[in-house]
Structures are given as C-alpha cells and as structure tokens.
Amino acid sequence: MSEFLGYIRPNGDVGIRNHLLILSGTVYANGVCERVADTIHGAVPITHANGRCQVAPDLRVTRRFLAGTAMNPNVGAVVIIDHFKEEGMTAEDLADDIAPTGKPIATVNIRGDGGFISAIEVATRYAQDFARQISLQAKEAAPMNKILFGTECGTSDTTSGLASNPANGLAGELLIAQGGRMLMAECTEWMGCENWLTDKAASPAVAEAILAGVQHMEARALASGEDIRGSQPTGDNMAGGLTTIEEKSMGAVKKIGDSPIIEYLEIAEAPVKTDPGNYVMYGPGMGAESISSMAAAGCQVLTFCTGGGHTSNHPIMPTIKVTGNRHSFELMRDTVDVDVSGVFYGEITLAEAGQIVYDEVERVCNGYLTKSEALRDNNSFAIHRVGPSI
C-alpha cells in the first residue's frame, strides 16, 4: 500500500490540506466572515444563503452541510460566526457537532460580541491564533486507505461516458485495492441502471436504499411538474448519438468501478463503515450542491469528470477536473487538470488512463495544487434545499 503525507487529526482522520475555516452560520454573517478571511493568512470563508426561516427538515440538512464541511479532515481549525440565535442551528450547535473531531473551534455572535465591527475584531483574533496554531502541524505519512475519494461529472458530452468516467472508475479501483473508499452521489443519474448498482450492493438493505433513493428523487422531479424520465434521453442526447436511457446512465455511473457498494448515505452524511469499496449518496445532479455534500461527508479529494470543461472547485476539497475531450482541454486549460483523450487516438489504453487519473489524485493528496486551487477560484460551495423558506 502506498502512503501520502497528510495532516493527522485528533480523531484519526487525515487531511490533505490544513485549512482554517471561517464558517458563516447564517446569510447575515457572511459579510463578517469575508472580512475576517480577507485579513488572515490562508483562511477560507464558507458563506451561503441559508440559516434563517427554514422548515425543520431543511434546516437539519443545512446543519449537516455546514458542520460536515468543518468536520472534513482538510480543515485544521474553525471560527464559526452567526448573527443572532437561530433555533436549531446556533454557532454553539454547530460547534457541538464539530467538537468530536477534536479540532480547535471558536464561536462568535455578532450581536453578542457587540455588533459588526467588534465581532470582526473578536473573530479576527481567534482566526490569527488558529492560523498560527495549525501552521505548527507537520505532515506525516498516512496510508492511502485513509482517503475518501469523491467523484462527480458535469457538463458531460459524448466523450464523458467513453473516457473520463470509466478511467475514473478504474482510478477508484486502484484506491480501493489499497483499502480506500470511493463516493458517488447524483442519484438522479442512476435512473436506468439501478440494477447495475444493486447487483454490486453489499447487502439487500443497501440495494433497497438505492432503489428507494432513485424513486424519491424521481417523485420530487415529478412533483415539480417535470417528467424527467419520460423525456430521457433528451433530444440533444439523441442527436449526439445516445440511443437509450440505459446507455446515458451507464456513462454516468461508470465513474465508479466494479467493487461492491458498501453503504448508502443520505445527503451530506458521513459514512459509518470503513470497509474498502464504493459508497453512494442521495443527492441532485446539480454539481456544486453535489460536491459540497461529498465534502461534508468527509471526502478529502474529488475528481470532476467533464466533457465540455469546467471551473467547479470546492473551497476545501481539491477538485481535479478530468476530460476526455482534447478540444475542451485546450479551451479550458486554466481549470482542467487531466486530459485522457489519448484513449480515442490509440495513444493510451483505458487502463493507462485510469492510472493517469489515480496518479494525479495521489499527487494532489500529497499537496500538489490543482489548477483551480492555485487560482483560488472557490466557487462551488452550495447547500441542497429540501424545503421552502418560510
């Protein structure tokens, strides 16, 4: 088994980055979070539009996203800022959720700490202390089985299902062979190949959960008045050469390989099991929400397969873009990391493409910056809503 150099946390998790998180508890604390993060070396703000006037089930999901992001092994310390006391998700509630990880946490309340300007001062002092404290931590060798490897696809095209996605599935198998775990979300895109997934389920309960998850997402789509399944594949898919829904879905789910599916997770929920293999999670095809749910589940690294090229990047989970479209790689070379289009030209085999993706993942786990990290284009933190604002 190979090793990587990471940051070992008090609870045994291992991060591949050592971020100081400035976490906003509500939309109204975003401004304070941004000012604090602007001031402090290496601080990453997490801001969002939620945290107020949400129905309880929706607020619980938001809380899982926020606490989970802070619990991610790539986070070394957290300053949480809220503006008042929001029942069901105060800064203290979030701190309680995060506390079992053992990482340093501070809470700041804008009202309680004397208003906008005073709260910035209080939070900035906490952040300064934390930034220096975590800078003392040296990287140590850790086995690759500590890695939870997330995978996503977006802006897909004809090449996606043929090159980047199956290469990615093979890369996942290389990690799993070393005891690691791979996580795939986007259950919308499992429609049409549920059987391929349930055949891999490690238990009947996992198989039932997969089917129920797809049905639940489909029911939500139908409730919106849009029949997504009746129109699949879409007209432009057909014009592009996709013949059936099973062909389209297979291209998407081939992001994971043939290993057993160990556990089914609700959105933004961390796995309980540690067995090597594949893990799947309920959630939408919307890229930013999907990768944020996987970061909240604890993924330290993610591959984002994209035919058209992409800019998606999570603030704390390095997001490696992989394409099988040579043209897109050239057009989007600022943010796309890996080109596996050589499989089409007979330059490399699919197995070699899988190794190329895996090698990039291992390098990034060892600290190599992705293109988007180097650009600090932290565009893809988003929270999935399951209820209306009231």
Add this chain to the structure above:
Amino acid sequence: MKKVFVVYATDNVGTAVLEPIHTGDHVGCNGERSDLEVIALDDIAYGHKIALMDIAEGDTVLKYGLSIGSASRDIKEGEHVHAHNVESNRGRGDLADRSVAE
C-alpha cells in the same frame, strides 16, 4: 483508416469520436478491439454508433460490456446503430421489473 472507439472487449458497437464515418469507409477500432475491422454501410455522425458484427433482432446491444437495449430488427455489421434499430428495456412499465443489465 478511420477509427471508432470501443469501450469494452465484449461490446458489439463502437462509437465515432475521432471523425465522422462515411458509407463505404474501412473502419478500425481504437480501445479494446483493435483486431476488428468493418466496412461502414451508413454514414455515422460524431458520437453515433456502428455495429461491429451482425446483431440479430432481439439480441442485446452491448456497450461498456452492458446492455444498452435490444435490437428491434436485424442489424448488419457496419450499420448505424441508433433508435431506429434499438429499443430501450428501461422506463417501460411493462418491462420495468424484468429488465436486465448484465
């Protein structure tokens, strides 16, 4: 020779991803079946599929080594494979619980 791409060794279709194929073209395979060569019986647009062997009506059309549907009529080696000669086995109420994805 023009080339199509074959994802999996047991597939009976290849995909035109390098260049469009025209009727009468000699077509080889990149990917998993470099041994195969067919003559195109139809034009095959970018992203579309060509039959690598004869596929009888009712037989499974394989891509990724998995079923993407069944031939709705006999398909000859070199023919364009698409909705006009393949039907889905999924999303159909009468077949939904019995469909197979080997």
